[in-house]
Structure formats: structure tokens, C-alpha cells
Amino acid sequence: MxxxxxxxxxxxxxxxxxxxxxxxxxxxxxxxxxxxxxxxxxxxxxxxxxxxxxxxxxxxxxxxxxxxxxxxxxxxxxxxxxxxxxxxxxxxxxxxxxxxxxxxxxxxxxxxxxxxxxxxxxxxxxxxxxxxxxxxxxxxxxxxxxxxxxxxxxxxxxxxxxxxxxxxxxxxxxxxxxxxxxxxxxxxxxxxxxxxxxxxxxxxxxxxxxxxxxxxxxxxxxxxxKIEPNVTVSEIFKDLPEIVAGSGNFYTTRYKPYNGSYLFESRIRNGLDFTTQHIARPHTEQDKGIYKLAVKKWENGHQRLNYNDIPAKWQTHKNKKAFVDRFKVVAGDLPYSQTIVAHICKDGHYYIHPDIKQNRSLTPREAARLQTFPDDFYFEGASEKPSRTAAFKQIGNAVxxxxxxxxxxxxxxxxxxx
The missing domain is CATH 3.40.50.150 (Vaccinia Virus protein VP39)
Structure with a gap:
């Protein structure tokens, strides 16, 4: 057909x-x-x-x-x-x-x-x-x-x-x-x-x-x-090496050992011994400070960070009534994450990695995994040069x-x- x-x-x-x-x-x-x-x-x-x-x-x-x-x-x-x-x-x-x-x-x-x-x-x-x-x-x-x-x-x-x-x-x-x-x-x-x-x-x-x-x-x-996997969001991070803001590789990332089944059953892992586009955005020290606050708040009682709780020296938005959850952790201990949308190409504030040691937003590969794109799916830019921004936009818009x-x-x- x-x-x-x-x-x-x-x-x-x-x-x-x-x-x-x-x-x-x-x-x-x-x-x-x-x-x-x-x-x-x-x-x-x-x-x-x-x-x-x-x-x-x-x-x-x-x-x-x-x-x-x-x-x-x-x-x-x-x-x-x-x-x-x-x-x-x-x-x-x-x-x-x-x-x-x-x-x-x-x-x-x-x-x-x-x-x-x-x-x-x-x-x-x-x-x-x-x-x-x-x-x-x-x-x-x-x-x-x-x-x-x-x-x-x-x-x-x-x-x-x-x-x-x-x-x-x-x-x-x-x-x-x-x-x-x-x-x-x-x-x-x-x-x-x-x-x-x-x-x-x-x-x-x-x-x-x-x-x-x-x-x-x-x-x-x-x-x-109805299909409900007996796993939490942390499953998509388990076999990806830890990286910090500004690090990672566009082309070849080798897996860590993985003993689970979800990544194979969902066809995210499909036979290769590597994946691509596991590369993190660089972040300012201010953003990394806010990310740490957001992760700690989640770890210490499952509370989301309200923009008004951020120290005044780090507040750059005048609007403190709307979109006060603009900094949000992708909680690894929940059965599903927040919706991945195209705005992720603008900044990663709404998609903070749950590991405080990595202290960064999601990589394109992590976002693609939340969308169930297979690990061998490669997101292109407009030119031959790879583009993290273009990848994020395509991932956020996808079914x-x-x-x-x-x-x-x-x-x-x-x-x-x-």
C-alpha cells in the first residue's frame, strides 16, 4: 500500500x-x-x-x-x-x-x-x-x-x-x-x-x-x-554516557552496558553499537545555577521550580505571572516526561536533565528517544554542517x-x- x-x-x-x-x-x-x-x-x-x-x-x-x-x-x-x-x-x-x-x-x-x-x-x-x-x-x-x-x-x-x-x-x-x-x-x-x-x-x-x-x-x-511499559523516564538515559554542558559528539557515541528491555522493545535500540547527536548545549553559569536549583527542588520533595523562587540576580524576565514553570526537569522517576515541542530548539530550560552532576539540558538524541525515534535516525541541517538547533526543531514537531x-x-x- x-x-x-x-x-x-x-x-x-x-x-x-x-x-x-x-x-x-x-x-x-x-x-x-x-x-x-x-x-x-x-x-x-x-x-x-x-x-x-x-x-x-x-x-x-x-x-x-x-x-x-x-x-x-x-x-x-x-x-x-x-x-x-x-x-x-x-x-x-x-x-x-x-x-x-x-x-x-x-x-x-x-x-x-x-x-x-x-x-x-x-x-x-x-x-x-x-x-x-x-x-x-x-x-x-x-x-x-x-x-x-x-x-x-x-x-x-x-x-x-x-x-x-x-x-x-x-x-x-x-x-x-x-x-x-x-x-x-x-x-x-x-x-x-x-x-x-x-x-x-x-x-x-x-x-x-x-x-x-x-x-x-x-x-x-x-x-x-493501551501499552504501558513498566519503566520510568530514566530508562532512556541508562546506556548513554554522562556528558556535561557543551560536550558530547555529533557523530559517534558508544553505549554503556544496558540490561533492560524497553529500548529494544520500543525499537529505539535496533542493532547498532553506537548512536549519534548526543551533544549537549553549552550553558551560561547563571543557567547552570538555575538548573541545579530545579533538580534539587525535584529531588527534595518532587516540587517544580517556580520562576519567582529563583534568586533575583538570575531573573531576566519581567513577566513573573505567566509561564512561571519555564525551567523544568525531565524527571527520571516519572513514567513519562513533559511534551517535547519545537521550542526546545530555542533553549533547553524546559528540558533539564535529571542528573545534577551533568547539569545541562537534554541532547538531541535524548529528546529523540523520548519521541521513540530509533538511534540510527539522523537529523540533518540545511547545509552539510550538522545543526543541533535544526535537529531539535524537527524532533519537537514530529509524531x-x-x-x-x-x-x-x-x-x-x-x-x-x-
Whole structure:
């Protein structure tokens, strides 16, 4: 079964569908760094399929350049990643590219969700216009054009919970507008709030997942078995070497001994004897002082640090009433962490490592593990130079692959039963 992924980001949703046996025909994404990540991952899957993974391992360990690595990959694999904004200006070009890639094959699924900032409760609270007039509010109309053109059996549309309450300036519900439009295109759509922590992901992440079925009738939305690993968040740190702020390695990090099973069962560890991008941000002495306060407060009674509790000499924000939890420990003794969001690319204050000796924020690899990206998944920058910021942004915007795989498996069952 073939799919195309719109607004792909780094491809977390796609990764889950590929694991389930679906075949990607194309990914469409506006961000150059994310497109490079998608090409690198497409190359990985191609080489794995041809039983020749060594060039990929050489590349992510910096033994060969990206140019050298990409030269080993067929053009159609690289061309399957389309770096264009979706909209009237480019849709015809995108359709033509996808049509040349698929040949006579059908598109059975469309997956992906438009950028969520316009529907986000936080985004609306911070914007003086409540995000009214933001063009991203209406990207679902572009999504519908792809449904109309390709007529897939199903679509999967992911977005933030804020979508349920987002309204136009006139008071109309964006969600209802979506449902009506998708129905016009021939798709009955159902939706639920799905929680990543119920899929074996060690993260408190809620998302609205809309599933549309061509000529569908009520009651097709899958039921998912609840998976709750008997581990805490500390599991994702256990086999990674301790590093301090400003240290680590973009390319090769060898594991410490690990006697657990979660990292293998979740497919985070998948056969390699190393991982990449375990490199910590440098932090100012002031930030490191605040991080220590936050960790001590958690260790001594499970209390979160309130911004107003920080010594006055370290307070740099005038607003002391909103977002007072802007410094937050990723508590290793809880069953799941706070939600990983794209803001992690700006600073690490909301994602403080629980080990006071390391005294730093999370690395990209640690954040990726909380999202259940496999350790061999490499996040690219816009240029050949690696970028921690670009990696964080892609990780924060992604759908956890473990959750995506469960959704794909259930939909595959539905199709086979039909």
C-alpha cells in the first residue's frame, strides 16, 4: 500500500507507516533541513532493503561526506522528497512530480498534518491577534485538494489538541470546517485525542488524530490497546554516557552496558553499537545555577521550580505571572516526561536533565528517544554542517514513530478485513 506524506517534517509519522509495511511514494515539506533528513532516511531504507547499510553507517559517523553518500543513492529516492510549500503556486508542480514517481501505482493513503501553530492554545495566547489572519489556519484546504486529486482509501491528519477549540474571528470552528470540506471530497472523518503515553512512549503528548475513509460510514476509527511499559523516564538515559554542558559528539557515541528491555522493545535500540547527536548545549553559569536549583527542588520533595523562587540576580524576565514553570526537569522517576515541542530548539530550560552532576539540558538524541525515534535516525541541517538547533526543531514537531506504527498497523488490519 502506497502513501504520500504532506507537511512531512522529519518523517516521524512516515517512519511508523514504513515499519508497518507501507511504501512511501513522496514526502512534501517546506523546510530544507527536514527535507535533508527525509532524503537521508530514504537512503537508509533503500540501503537496508539492498542489504548494503555500510555507506549509511560511514556517513552518520562522518567517514564520508553527504555529497559522497548521496551519490550512492538512486535519483528517484532523492527526488521523492519534494522541497516546496503546498499551495496554489506549487500544487501542479507537486502533483506532476508525484505522478512521475508513482507511475501507474495508486496512492492508497495520504498522511501528515499542517503546521500546528495557528491552532495551538499557546500560540493563540501569545499572539495579539489570536492567530486570526494567519494563512496556516487554512492549509487544510490544500490538504483537501490532494484528497480530491489522488482519491486515497484513507487519510491520517495529525494536529494539536487546540484544534478542537480554535475558531475563526467570526466564531466558526476550524475543525467543523475541515470535517465539512473532507466530506465534500468524499471522506467521512472521525477523530480522537490520542495520548502517546498509551502507545509505549515515555512522554505526555496529546494529539488530535483525524482519520478519513473514502465513502466511509460511522464507526471505523480503530480501538487501540493501551501499552504501558513498566519503566520510568530514566530508562532512556541508562546506556548513554554522562556528558556535561557543551560536550558530547555529533557523530559517534558508544553505549554503556544496558540490561533492560524497553529500548529494544520500543525499537529505539535496533542493532547498532553506537548512536549519534548526543551533544549537549553549552550553558551560561547563571543557567547552570538555575538548573541545579530545579533538580534539587525535584529531588527534595518532587516540587517544580517556580520562576519567582529563583534568586533575583538570575531573573531576566519581567513577566513573573505567566509561564512561571519555564525551567523544568525531565524527571527520571516519572513514567513519562513533559511534551517535547519545537521550542526546545530555542533553549533547553524546559528540558533539564535529571542528573545534577551533568547539569545541562537534554541532547538531541535524548529528546529523540523520548519521541521513540530509533538511534540510527539522523537529523540533518540545511547545509552539510550538522545543526543541533535544526535537529531539535524537527524532533519537537514530529509524531512519535512508535505511535505512528500502531496507527498504521490498525489501519492495515482494517483494509485487510475489508
Amino acid at each position: 502506497n502513501f504520500i506524506d504532506l507537511f512531512s517534517g522529519a518523517g516521524g509519522l512516515s517512519e511508523g507507516f514504513i515499519r508497518s509495511g507501507f511504501k512511501p511514494i513522496a514526502h512534501v515539506e517546506i523546510d530544507r533541513a527536514a527535507c535533508n533528513t527525509l532524503i537521508t532516511r530514504a537512503a537508509y531504507h533503500y540501503l537496508k532493503k539492498t542489504d548494503n547499510i555500510k555507506p549509511y553507517l560511514d556517513y552518520i559517523q562522518n567517514k564520508i561526506t553527504r555529497t559522497e553518500f548521496y551519490s550512492l543513492i538512486p535519483d528517484n529516492e532523492k527526488e521523492s522528497v519534494i522541497n516546496l510549500p503546498i499551495g496554489d503556486e506549487n500544487n501542479k508542480i507537486i502533483f506532476d512530480k508525484i505522478d512521475s514517481l508513482r507511475g501507474n501505482e495508486s496512492i492508497d493513503f495520504i498522511i501528515g498534518g499542517p503546521p500546528c501553530q495557528a491552532y495551538s492554545v499557546v500560540g493563540r495566547s501569545r499572539d495579539e491577534n489570536r492567530m486570526h489572519g494567519d494563512s496556516r489556519n487554512y492549509l487544510f484546504k490544500e490538504y483537501a485538494k490532494f484528497l480530491e486529486y489522488y482519491q486515497p482509501k484513507y487519510f491520517v491528519f495529525e494536529n494539536v489538541v487546540g484544534l478542537l477549540s480554535a475558531k475563526t474571528k467570526e466564531g466558526d470552528s476550524y475543525l467543523q470546517m475541515m470535517l465539512n470540506l473532507f466530506e465534500e471530497k468524499g471522506y467521512f472523518t472521525e477523530y480522537k485525542i490520542l495520548e502517546a503515553k498509551n502507545f509505549g512512549v515515555l512522554q505526555n503528548r496529546k494529539r488530535v488524530i483525524l482519520i478519513g475513509k473514502k465513502n466511509g460510514k460511522k464507526g471505523f476509527y480503530p480501538d487501540f490497546e 512519535p514513530p512508535l505511535m505512528a506504527e500502531a496507527i498504521a498497523n490498525k489501519l492495515k488490519e482494517k483494509i485487510l478485513n475489508d
